[in-house]
Amino acid sequence: MQAILEAIQAGASGDDLANLPIPESYRAAFVKRDEQNMWEGVASEDKDPRKSLHVGEVATPELAPDEVYVAVMASAINFNTVWTSIFEPVSTFGFLDRLGKESVWGARHALPYHVVGSDAAGVVVRTGSAVRNWKAGDKVTIHCNHVDDQDPSAHDDSMLASNQRIWGFETNFGSLADLTVVKANQLMPKPKHLTWEEAASNALCNSTSYRMIVSPHAGDLKQGQAVLVWGATGGIGGYAVQYVLNGGGTPVGVVSSDKRRRLLNEMGVEHVIDRREAGYQFWKDEHTQDEKEWRRLGKDIRSLIGRDVDTVFEHPGRQTFGASVFAAARGGKIVTCAATSGYMIEYDNRHLWMKLKSIVSSHFANYKEAWAANQLIAEGKIQPLLSRTYALEETGAAALAVHKNEIEGKAGVLCLAPEKGLGIDDPEFREKVGEDKITLFQRFDQSEI
Structure with missing residues (x-):
């Protein structure tokens, strides 16, 4: 060699x-x-x-x-x-x-x-x-x-x-x-x-995020749409926010520190939620989720952009999935490619079917x-x-x-x-x-x- x-x-x-x-x-x-x-x-x-x-x-x-x-x-x-x-x-x-x-x-x-x-x-x-x-x-x-x-x-x-x-x-x-x-x-x-x-x-x-955000096989982003991106400075989230910005959309990035918030701001992301500062507790215990916390997340998103997000870029899995389903707008999408916090997902199906939302799987x-x-x-x-x-x-x-x-x-x-x-x-x-x-x-x- x-x-x-x-x-x-x-x-x-x-x-x-x-x-x-x-x-x-x-x-x-x-x-x-x-x-x-x-x-x-x-x-x-x-x-x-x-x-x-x-x-x-x-x-x-x-x-x-x-x-x-x-x-x-x-x-x-x-x-x-x-x-x-x-x-x-x-x-x-x-x-x-x-x-x-x-x-x-x-x-x-x-x-x-x-x-x-x-x-x-x-x-x-x-x-x-x-x-x-x-x-x-x-x-x-x-x-x-x-x-x-x-x-x-x-x-x-x-x-x-x-x-x-x-x-x-x-x-x-x-x-x-x-x-x-x-x-x-x-x-x-x-x-x-x-x-x-x-x-x-x-x-x-990069390819994973492209499919999740841009490709008609998954996200199919349209200009003006808003996307909630969990882990927005991570290995796929950092590409996702770039694709949303490039495609004429509005990213709402979720991070876990003020330093990461500044990094997103440097990337051109205006709307950022520091989940650690917000202190979300989506699970009351190992078996019970807290819908009040979902609603607080939705309220925080609307306080930033004035409406719900059209798409949720979802990869944490069990910890966040219930909140992601709730946070997506009526007719919106939850595009998921992983489950780093656990594969056994739970969400309230009423918020999916009653508001005609869809869960879209994506893999590389x-x-x-x-x-x-x-x-x-x-x-x-x-x-x-x-x-x-x-x-x-x-x-x-x-x-x-x-x-x-x-x-x-x-x-x-x-x-x-x-x-x-x-x-x-x-x-x-x-x-x-x-x-x-x-x-x-x-x-x-x-x-x-």
Whole structure:
């Protein structure tokens, strides 16, 4: 991998890169199959990814005809890496075993270890025999929708495919490594004005938010609509408020500190609710919600924008879902993509059916949506949310920081890239977009806001 890195840094041609040997092994972050029961009896909040995420050499898999090898310059941490590391809600080795039964190529994934990670920016170094649109030397970002186009269910909206998976979570050979193997239809052009780590931090969360807010498959935002965004400075919330603003809508961001309120104001979000200051208690106890608190939230929203929100961008799950259903306007939507506070959801169905509201599920994005979201990054219309960057050896510490909600936006991880700040190919456009806009979350993390 060192020879590949040196060639990339020297600006080697695609042909030169394609002629370099692919190593028999590479450095990667992974969990072990024989440790998947290590957390039995330990509470979720006490599970430490530093103990389960290992960094070491793994064998390089054979390349399928529709795949490419990518030298990973940088990656990022998502909650799915945290889930894999703490083996919740299930061990991901079950995903790998099911994939292993599908085909000869699928069998490569069912291994004693799972290389994790679902975001990357890097350089194509080899292509399979069936790859048409990409070549060695191409600088790329990678989206995580792993889908088999031989299944008819994949050909309207590939997120509905019966065998749709998330690369690096439900497949092996993920991005937190010096090398990765992905299908060619996961590749997108790297935004030329961003560093490797900035470019690597976007695809999963940015694409997820694009589908939830913009795509007709989910949010289908119209100009003038108002959107309540929970966790509005988080990994998906920070993209969501940008899409609402770009689409002519009005975001109402929910955060948990005055500092986060200031960060949203810097992003152009005028209407912000500090839930910690408001002291909402949506649950009286483990089994009973408090409708008076829902009504207080609705009143607070109306005091800011003069009306109810058309859409709720919902991902906390159990803790907030009842309030989200109540807060949406008559005929409004609750668009949900996760349940970080619990999967068993409760809400008062009268507020849904009597006011003709709808709950819309959303999960990542199809290739067209991911490509459109990446293009908006490349055009400088959506900014990265990278706040902090770790070395690959620190993957466990990075995952722990995300697990403990200690990071706003995204945590980046340097893989082959030897230091931060590399990979900018269009400094003039970067200056046009604005360094302060691009690095807003990094400056926030360094307490400059």
